Amino acid sequence: MRAQEQLQSFQPLIEREEGRGQVILVCEHASNVVPEAFGTLGLSRAQLEAHIAWDPGALGLARGLSRRLDATLINAPVSRLVYDCNRAPDMPGAMPTRSEIHDIPGNALISDEERLARTKAIYLPFQNGLHNLLAERIALGRRPVVVTIHSFTPVYFGKPRDVEFGVIHDADPAYAQAIVRAARQATQLVTELNAPYSAADDVTHTLRIAATPYGLQNAMLEIRNDLIATAEAQEAMAELIAPVLNMGLVEIQRQAKAG
Amino acid sequence: MRAQEQLQSFQPLIEREEGRGQVILVCEHASNVVPEAFGTLGLSRAQLEAHIAWDPGALGLARGLSRRLDATLINAPVSRLVYDCNRAPDMPGAMPTRSEIHDIPGNALISDEERLARTKAIYLPFQNGLHNLLAERIALGRRPVVVTIHSFTPVYFGKPRDVEFGVIHDADPAYAQAIVRAARQATQLVTELNAPYSAADDVTHTLRIAATPYGLQNAMLEIRNDLIATAEAQEAMAELIAPVLNMGLVEIQRQAKAG
Numbered sequence: 001m002r003a004q005e006q007l008q009s010f011q012p013l014i015e016r017e018e019g020r021g022q023v024i025l026v027c028e029h030a031s032n033v034v035p036e037a038f039g040t041l042g043l044s045r046a047q048l049e050a051h052i053a054w055d056p057g058a059l060g061l062a063r064g065l066s067r068r069l070d071a072t073l074i075n076a077p078v079s080r081l082v083y084d085c086n087r088a089p090d091m092p093g094a095m096p097t098r099s100e101i102h103d104i105p106g107n108a109l110i111s112d113e114e115r116l117a118r119t120k121a122i123y124l125p126f127q128n129g130l131h132n133l134l135a136e137r138i139a140l141g142r143r144p145v146v147v148t149i150h151s152f153t154p155v156y157f158g159k160p161r162d163v164e165f166g167v168i169h170d171a172d173p174a175y176a177q178a179i180v181r182a183a184r185q186a187t188q189l190v191t192e193l194n195a196p197y198s199a200a201d202d203v204t205h206t207l208r209i210a211a212t213p214y215g216l217q218n219a220m221l222e223i224r225n226d227l228i229a230t231a232e233a234q235e236a237m238a239e240l241i242a243p244v245l246n247m248g249l250v251e252i253q254r255q256a257k258a259g
Numbered sequence: 260m261r262a263q264e265q266l267q268s269f270q271p272l273i274e275r276e277e278g279r280g281q282v283i284l285v286c287e288h289a290s291n292v293v294p295e296a297f298g299t300l301g302l303s304r305a306q307l308e309a310h311i312a313w314d315p316g317a318l319g320l321a322r323g324l325s326r327r328l329d330a331t332l333i334n335a336p337v338s339r340l341v342y343d344c345n346r347a348p349d350m351p352g353a354m355p356t357r358s359e360i361h362d363i364p365g366n367a368l369i370s371d372e373e374r375l376a377r378t379k380a381i382y383l384p385f386q387n388g389l390h391n392l393l394a395e396r397i398a399l400g401r402r403p404v405v406v407t408i409h410s411f412t413p414v415y416f417g418k419p420r421d422v423e424f425g426v427i428h429d430a431d432p433a434y435a436q437a438i439v440r441a442a443r444q445a446t447q448l449v450t451e452l453n454a455p456y457s458a459a460d461d462v463t464h465t466l467r468i469a470a471t472p473y474g475l476q477n478a479m480l481e482i483r484n485d486l487i488a489t490a491e492a493q494e495a496m497a498e499l500i501a502p503v504l505n506m507g508l509v510e511i512q513r514q515a516k517a518g
Binding site: 088089090112115116118119120123124127128131132135136138139140141143205208209212213214 | 371
């Protein structure tokens with residue numbers, strides 16, 4: 001960011017705002033847009049199209065799920081390399097100087113003022129926007145279920161990953177566990193709980209800040225991005241996973257009644 | 260609220276915004292103002308001046324602490340009877356139909372639309388305003404400590420309360436415990452941990468939503484309101500408690516270094 005430059009505010013994008021489904025879909029890494037004020041962050045075009053800049057395929061998958069579940073979808077309009085909305089402002093990953101094997105030159109020397117400016121321009125509008133969505137539904141007597149949609153790279157630090165569908169939870173594991181059971185029953189996806197990483201790796205910030213304090217059921221979905229590389233593949237994956245999310249909802253509702 | 264009426268937004272009041280102290284003071288029950296749209300909620304003037312409408316003395320005490328600790332203070336500008344900012348929108352206490360021995364006629368039949376309108380007009384600006392304050396400091400590398408300031412009635416359901424100073428914690432008890440130790444050492448106040456009620460009574464919503472997800476140290480202070488009934492008494496209490504809060508900060512910093 002150039003010195004003295006005022007950073008505009010980047011409001012989250014909300015789709016299907018009047019959705020009647022119980023699930024609220026969240027896509028923090030939907031976009032690889034780097035606003036003009038940041039130039040290219042010193043990266044090549046190839047780097048800015050790779051998984052370090054966003055979660056390829058996640059937005060398309062989220063939109064497919066949104067249609068099928070009549071679920072409101074909120075997504076961040078800016079690359080995670082400028083501000084990763086799934087990280088608190090003091091986490092190293094919020095404005096990373098390095099991602100996997102790539103240095104991010106534009107983030108190498110961030111002043112306190114710039115860190116503050118990015119937090120105010122990107123992180124706070126996103127998380128407050130999500131908070132508004134959730135609290136408004138709670139006020140109406142609904143209990144939204146928060147599902148964040150992510151994709152992960154098939155090869156990380158040179159090592160292939162076998163898992164295809166990871167389901168991660170924050171404090172309350174119930175919905176994530178129910179989704180894993182449903183996916184194993186209804187799909188052929190290699191499905192794992194808390195893979196390829198977990199809350200212990202500080203990847204559940206959105207769930208922790210938005211869902212857990214209200215006691216809302218929640219899960220973070222991670223799809224291997226080679227499985228959702230095209231619009232057609234994203235649609236097919238949404239068609240596969242939407243019923244799995246619904247089966248999970250039925251199960252946690254049954255548990256709630258029994259418990 | 261009269262039908263079809265648009266409710267204005269009530270922004271929280273922020274004092275000493277540039278304060279350099281580590282503590283952020285929060286006063287959810289600072290005001291007994293009932294906006295005109297709500298009439299008197301069916302209550303008498305005496306009821307609207309009593310503890311059911313606000314925490315008498317809490318704002319004066321908070322201001323005295325703010326000056327002594329150079330602490331930013333955020334307070335709600337509307338009576339807890341219209342919306343209690345220390346309650347989630349689905350908690351019965353958010354827009355109570357009854358408080359202690361008093362029915363609140365103006366809250367007896369609240370439509371979903373009005374519940375939503377109050378949430379958007381009062382609760383969300385307050386909690387998002389607090390979130391902004393905290394996240395901005397975190398972005399600057401500071402670790403704010405959240406202290407909410409409350410007062411309680413000396414007689415509740417006809418029963419006198421002996422405790423004078425209650426210190427309540429959410430998930431992390433460290434700061435509350437340190438404050439209790441310091442108060443017992445440095446003052447004559449009858450001081451108790453988690454009295455006259457505790458997080459189990461759902462009274463720590465602000466701490467739970469604003470402090471706990473960021474791992475911020477926090478405490479909820481409860482002063483018996485007969486001890487802070489006048490401006491002079493509020494000043495005297497601030498003079499007594501400010502050093503106690505500082506002693507507590509020193510202790511948790513020592514624990515953090517040792518741990």
